[in-house]
Amino acid sequence: MKTFTKLALASALSLGLAAPAFAEGLFAPNLTYRTGPFASTGIPLMDGQKDYMTLLNERDGGIGGVMINFEECETGYSTEKGVECYERTKADAIVTQPWSTGITLQVLPKTNTDMIPILAPGYGFSPMANGKVFQWAFNPPVSYWDGASMIMQYLSGGDMGSLSGKKVVLLHLDHPFGKEPIPVLEAMAEAYGFELKLVPVGLKEMQNQSAQWLQIRRERPDYVVMWGWGAMNASAIAEAVKTKFPMENFVGVWWAGHDADLKQVGADGKGYKSISWSMPQPDSPLMADVKKYVIDAGKSTVEDPNSVFYQRGLVISMFLAEAISVAQAEFGVAEINAEQLRWGLENLNITDERLAELGMTGMVPPFSTSCSNHTGHSGAWMLEWDGEKFVKASDLLMPDAEFIAPLEEANSLEYAEANAPWPMNEACN
Structure with missing residues (x-):
């Protein structure tokens, strides 16, 4: 097709004709x-x-x-x-x-x-x-570093200093994707004085996270931030409901904001949030x-x-x-x-x-x-599950460029x- 197109174009030009629209x-x-x-x-x-x-x-x-x-x-x-x-x-x-x-x-x-x-x-x-x-x-x-910055800014109410003394769990897939926010979260924890606990979820553990959520119960964090994907998210949300973790303190990356995962828990998932750079x-x-x-x-x-x-x-x-x-x-x-x-x-x-x-x-x-x-x-918005659907829960949030760029x-x-x-x-x- 490529040869034919070039030949056809050359022939048309040699005859002084308009080139045919071969695509x-x-x-x-x-x-x-x-x-x-x-x-x-x-x-x-x-x-x-x-x-x-x-x-x-x-x-x-x-x-x-x-x-x-x-x-x-x-x-x-x-x-x-x-x-x-x-x-x-x-x-x-x-x-x-x-x-x-x-x-x-x-x-x-x-x-x-x-x-x-x-x-x-x-x-x-x-x-x-x-x-x-x-x-x-x-x-x-x-x-992902933008996302971590915006999540922490939201949790801080716009004052990162207010996170000092708080404990944050990063529940993350034990995969390159799940490890992405760790460098920026560690840097933020050092800069703003909050404690960061890493709780990995292996690929084989995605649908059975009882050990991870037992650890979370023991840690008694102020917030859980989830860097999850696929089957991991649905299981984590179900475990959070089961263990009565306050859903308003549970926030996921944009890949952890799938409607179907929240529909499985319905009203019990009310308050769960997900940062999102898109809005239906x-x-x-x-x-x-x-x-x-x-x-x-x-x-x-x-x-x-x-x-x-x-x-x-x-x-x-x-x-x-x-x-x-x-x-x-x-x-x-x-x-x-x-x-x-x-x-x-x-x-x-x-x-x-x-x-x-x-x-x-x-x-x-x-x-x-x-x-x-x-x-x-x-930038992105924070979405919140209202028991039936995700709704916008914030104005547009922007990442801290001065912190992330270096x-x-x-x-x-x-x-x-x-x-x-x-x-x-x-x-x-």
Whole structure:
């Protein structure tokens, strides 16, 4: 097809004719996990991602007149399978979407030579925010370190000094993802005088956390912060209810805010909170179009289109679509390559005005990326379970950039040194 397109274009130009509109399509594979212990949370996210691209293909004829091939490669959240998926898809891909911090860390060095951008919205390795060091990695709109900062600011009521003398338990998956907030939380504990206790949950313990919650009862913490995923979250919430831990003092990262996990405990979960950089908007113009062109047309497998995770999946694919569109405009070509998409991801400008144009007002805070800032640090809201659904429980919270930026700088440079020789973007200030 590529050869035919080039020949057709050359022939048209030699004859002085307009070039025919042959489009190869843009290959944007997604490393999904619809199976395995994390499937319950993976499925609605993957449904949302896929449905947004289906909407663009069905309603708009793709992006810039080019259809999007959003092929899925199933990993089951296995790092080994994720790397296999990356190797299998990288030849034609303009992006890789690892969907696991473990997979992201394995793929990260490869992208320097393969020159394929990593898009890891709200996950991955937090120092990837430093675009000078991590030229090919992007984790908009906020990092895990941003999330930890916003959670602690919320718990402190805006006065971090008020946490002095308090005890905080980090209940976390014993996996690269679950360990991500530890460096910033340890630094905050030292700076602000609170005690941090780490309570890991092994992959085999996710559905039986009696030992962890016995430890939590003994520790008698003021707050429990959960960095959980998949089956771990539902079990932790059930154990918190069972042990009568005050739910208003139990806060999860954005991957621990799945509607279905709270519906299992219903009113008993009232007060549980989750930080979130996305907010469902069931009555938005976008959702009306998704219903018309995708769901009602029988092109979706979603069960609850109003859920936090499904609509977050829509937002995630919007990031990719916007980067593609920005790159197309900058380079004057519809069928952009991976390097051009990297430029697009580095020049996102998701304003309130643009969100309104997309029919997504209120679904994500505005943010922008740059050469040096590959995250955007958009901020997030605190959501609270009211016994039936998640509702917004705060104004927009913002991470403490002055506290986090030095840690990002130090850790990114440490990573580069440990993986030397590591190419830097010296043109990026």
